[in-house]
Amino acid sequence: MPQFRVHYRKDGESRQLDLEHPQTTLAPHEAALALLEHLRADAENSLALPPADAPAEAILRQAEVHGLTDIRVEQLAS
Numbered sequence: 001m002p003q004f005r006v007h008y009r010k011d012g013e014s015r016q017l018d019l020e021h022p023q024t025t026l027a028p029h030e031a032a033l034a035l036l037e038h039l040r041a042d043a044e045n046s047l048a049l050p051p052a053d054a055p056a057e058a059i060l061r062q063a064e065v066h067g068l069t070d071i072r073v074e075q076l077a078s
Contacts, residue, residue, distance in 0.1 A: 003076040006031045011067040018076070028071045029056035032063035039066060 001020040008015055008031075019034055026034075036049050036059075050062045063071065 002026075004031070005074045005076055006035060007070075007072045007074065008035060008068055009070045012069075026073045026075070027056065028073060029059040031071050031073050032059050032068060035068050035071070036063055036066065039068075 001022055002024055003018060003020055004026045006017045006019065006026075008017075017035065017038060021030070021034075033050070033052065040049060048062075050059050054062075060071070063069075
């Protein structure tokens with residue numbers, strides 16, 4: 001499975017997350033959804049996630065509401 005490194009800011013702080021994705025590309029909105037799912041797993045309370053089939057703009061807006069900005073995807077060598 002292809003591996004990606006997602007670079008992003010959480011509340012202004014630079015972070016990164018490595019993840020696998022079944023497709024050969026990972027769009028920024030798909031990375032944003034993965035980041036929201038990651039945050040939800042770490043959160044004590046429930047985080048409202050947009051549906052996976054939501055428009056890219058809606059997913060990115062939801063990510064921004066939760067402090068996730070400047071999302072950039074880098075494909076890692078296999």
